[in-house]
Amino acid sequence: MDGVSDAKSVHDSVTTSLVQVTRSAAQISSSDLDFYRSLDPAIGTALDTQNARLLALTERLLGNAASDTEVVRPRLVDLDSLDSGFRGVVDVIDSLLEKADISLDEYTGTVKRFDGSQQQVSFCLDHGGTPAD
Numbered sequence: 279m280d281g282v283s284d285a286k287s288v289h290d291s292v293t294t295s296l297v298q299v300t301r302s303a304a305q306i307s308s309s310d311l312d313f314y315r316s317l318d319p320a321i322g323t324a325l326d327t328q329n330a331r332l333l334a335l336t337e338r339l340l341g342n343a344a345s346d347t348e349v350v351r352p353r354l355v356d357l358d359s360l361d362s363g364f365r366g367v368v369d370v371i372d373s374l375l376e377k378a379d380i381s382l383d384e385y386t387g388t389v390k391r392f393d394g395s396q397q398q399v400s401f402c403l404d405h406g407g408t409p410a411d
Contacts, residue, residue, distance in 0.1 A: 329357065336360075340370045349373045 306314075315322035337354040344351040352366030353359060360367075383389040 333357070333360065340367060343374050344370045347373050 311325065333354045340351040349369050351370055352363030354363060
């Protein structure tokens with residue numbers, strides 16, 4: 279299987295899974311969660327476990343996205359920290375979008391990647407020198 283069709287099949291699989299999860303989550307309103315917790319303590323434990331798992335995964339994703347940038351990733355220890363650290367989440371996503379924009383500009387040729395040695399060669403030649411000067 280070639281790379282394009284393999285990527286397409288992974289994309290389709292992920293998209294289908296995300297749509298199913300979104301539909302399931304939309305069917306249960308947050309006000310119903312307390313009711314379901316009261317029916318069975320195991321449901322509450324399972325919900326708490328999944329919340330902690332999702333927060334940890336989100337924090338890891340934000341950490342990976344913020345690596346090699348000046349943006350400080352937010353620490354997500356509980357749901358309250360997600361609310362208080364929302365600005366940090368937005369900063370990380372904004373940084374990713376800026377990187378994507380720059381990469382697309384470079385790919386399309388709108389902007390050329392800056393290379394310090396190219397500037398030095400250009401400066402030397404403009405001022406009567408040679409690149410070795």
